[in-house]
Amino acid sequence: MTNSSTKNKVLWAIVTVLVLLYALFPVASILATSFKAPSDLTSGTFLPTSGQATTSNYEQILVGNAQGLFLSALRNSIGISLIATFIAVVLATLCAYAIARLDFPGKGLVLTTALAVSIFPVISIVTPLFNLWRTIGLYDTWLGLIIPYLSLTLPISIWTLAAFFRQIPWELEQAAQVDGATSWQAFRKAIVPLAAPGVFTTAIIAFFIAWNDFVYGISLTSTETARPVPAALAFFTGASQFEAPTGAISAAAIIVTIPVVLLVLLFQRQIVSGLTSGAVKG
């Protein structure tokens, strides 16, 4: 018994390490690259050649000549992603609640449409959208990106949240209504607190989708007013035309990863906690 469990543990440990290596190696590689001097990029070693490690890449994008390009893009990315996430989560919460609780005609249609939209290839609508946005003046604006991002984030938010709302016992809401709550109060005081983990999870997923988008970002913007980070990275140039901007790009990639990591660390408790336990006899 003990033997087999030790064996099991060792096996699990090995598998865990392998998966971690697989997932983290690219990140580590980018991290290492971001500290390499331009001349060191082609050295073929994983780590920067000793003595040549440099923070010049970070200086370049944060305070150096790429500063304008990167910082404004970072601001755009954060702003646009947060707004798109917020709108998506609020709308999806209401929509998913209705889908989970009410029986209305067209419920299936809403869900299927959401699914259809989410599997629609982005690249095929970018060109028409580009023309449309230019005509109506949304090209190269925050709103011009927020709207297409909603089309990416809303469907998945609706699906995740609807699944989540279905798990919440309906009696809670009814109990609240009998206790004297209006429908809105019952929703806000009994359902939303319980749905919080689901809402956080959805918000994080939605944020990542918006944060990682490249196709819309590069097609629907032209200047620093709205260009998000993934698109801005493509405009990085080396110090001269003979130098690849690999180091700067790596540094920027590391910086844009930080908010994502922070988000997950901040909300992991809400994501994991099984808040519904104890509501009803399980």
Next chain:
Amino acid sequence: MASITLNNLVKKYGDGFPAVNDISIDIADGEFIILVGPSGCGKSTLLRMIVGLEDITDGDLLINGERVNEKAPRDRNLAMVFQNYALYPHLTVYENIAFPLRLAKGKHSEDEVNRLVTDAASTLELTEHLQRKPANLSGGQRQRVAMGRAIVRQADAFLFDEPLSNLDAKLRGQMRSEISQMQRRLGITSVYVTHDQTEAMTLGDRVAVLKKGELQQIASPRELYEQPVNLFVAGFIGSPSMNFLPATIEGNTLHTSLGDLEIPASKAEKAAGRKVVLVGLRPEFFEDAKLVEDHKHANGTTFTATLTHTEWLGNEQYGYINFDPAPEMRDVLNSLAREMDADELRPQIVVTLDAASRIRGGREAEIWLDTRKLHLFDAESGENLTRDAEAGAQLTREANEERAEEIATAQQADEERGSGTGEQTTSGRPAATVQAGAPRSSGATAAGGKHTAG
């Protein structure tokens, strides 16, 4: 404090199926009504119609004489305890109980909320758990929190939807007596849905038996037990349930598969003109003939039968006799079993024997049957031919009088306790606890009204 009147209530779902069909019940102020029936009989739907969670398709629902069909649940001022408790898991026990008070914005000051919650908690012995979350409580404690949420408001009536079915047997017994005592003390109108025999019989002033959305009979538990209106009620009330034995009737003699049974002429003449009847025999009508005292022998008749097996329970024992009815009677018995959620078992008679009886399975034995209380049912309509309506009504009247007395006693005891412990307890109780109300009955008028404790 409220009376609730159900006038021809109908609930039809989208497919036109009537889940509740034309039910009328008058629930008097302070009365404890039980809705009972097999699953799918519409008892929960009816309760949810009263509280406002289900729309009423047709008919009127009156609370204190006022029609409330269109009112939202929150405007009906009723408190409900759900089967799975429906506690708010993100709130502490204290906040769970305070929830209804907090919703009534501005009505209660923080001090008042605190006082009401603390009082409710002490009534339910939850004081030490007030700061815990529902997830950390045991089943019985959760159940009590759900009750606390109901009693903290001064609701007009309590509605219970199978509140004990998630508890284990022992706890169920405890909570049952707690609910019963609390209801008497508060004297609050209550409607209680259950499928449990014992709960129905012990808690209710009156019990309403439902079948397929239709009200079969509403009466005191004793009237239901002794004077059931039809086969269904007779078979549903009582555990082990009433035995139904097909018989052909000839004068005062019933020809049954157990042999010929002599019955009193008064019973036989009620069934006059019918050839085939179903005889309703409660298990306790039987006894080991050897153990029946001589003077009782004349009250019944004796027959011989072979028991398949017996079950000794300490205070009594059950014996089982198989019999083989005619095919058409078998169908009647099977459909009856289906209506009561039971399986179509082979026809069997259950008899209760004295624990001292030496009758064992496999041997032929003499069994005595008390024929005074048996009922004869029409095999087709299921109607009880020997029902004595007047005797039944008398039982219900008596039950109501007893109940009124019990409530008065409980409340008097409460007052005495209140004055004994002084100012704090009496002023601290929610007003409902010192408001007395007794169920009205045709004979006894309610000793209702307010009298202040202390």
